[in-house]
Amino acid sequence: MGDQLTIMNTFNTYDAIVVGSGISGGWAARELCEQGLKTLVLERGKNVEHVKDYTTAGMHTWDFKHRLQLTRANKAINHAHRFISDESTMQFFVNEKDHPYESQHPFNWIRGYQVGGRSLTWGRQCYRMSDLDFEANIREGIGVDWPIRYRDLAPWYDYVETYIGISGAPEQLPHLPDSIFLPPMEMNCHGTTLQ
Numbered sequence: 280m281g282d283q284l285t286i287m288n289t290f291n292t293y294d295a296i297v298v299g300s301g302i303s304g305g306w307a308a309r310e311l312c313e314q315g316l317k318t319l320v321l322e323r324g325k326n327v328e329h330v331k332d333y334t335t336a337g338m339h340t341w342d343f344k345h346r347l348q349l350t351r352a353n354k355a356i357n358h359a360h361r362f363i364s365d366e367s368t369m370q371f372f373v374n375e376k377d378h379p380y381e382s383q384h385p386f387n388w389i390r391g392y393q394v395g396g397r398s399l400t401w402g403r404q405c406y407r408m409s410d411l412d413f414e415a416n417i418r419e420g421i422g423v424d425w426p427i428r429y430r431d432l433a434p435w436y437d438y439v440e441t442y443i444g445i446s447g448a449p450e451q452l453p454h455l456p457d458s459i460f461l462p463p464m465e466m467n468c469h470g471t472t473l474q
Contacts (some may be wrong), residue, residue: 290302293319301326301396302405324392327371327399335367343367364400371400403464407436407456429456431461 292318297308304320311318330336340347347365356374364372373390380388391397408427417424433456440459449457466474 287318288413293317295319300394302398302401302443303379305395305398306443311346313453322394324396326394334370338367365456368400371397403461405440405443405445405458407457407458408432409454411454 285465289465295318296303297311297318297320300322308318327333334379335343343366346366349365349369353366353369356376371391371393373392377402378390378392382388389397391400393399408429413425413428416422436456438448438462444461445458446462446464447458447460448463449460451457
């Protein structure tokens, strides 16, 4: 026996299979399970333990070798880092040299391989789409019009936000509909001055 590999033939049947444990997949799995469906969630990334795996959370800007800036070498690993990441969060994003993808048109597909997906990097900032988003295709004459509008999704936004917690303050901006907010995160001195 020793080093022999034993393959067991086991068959499981599921009512639903969810691919990815990010904010969308995680929520879909929760809803399906609460409705009594036997649900399988497939995730390719590692489990991230709260606090323990946030290795850079307590560091100051000056603690980082490049003061949170990305080097050319960092940017070459993942073009998406230029848009959303810095030295403190690089560990949560995919190395595109190891996991490339092809696209005919420029497309920034920002990927994180870990349980919870990019919800680990969102900082409780999760904005609602507005009718400016839903009507953009038709206004610009590109592609197909959305079959829904903001008013159709507003009750679902309310439902999800009471569970996941969104940081912010009501601003009454038509292009950024107000959410059901937790108290906003405390501003730093720069934010306070800008406000």
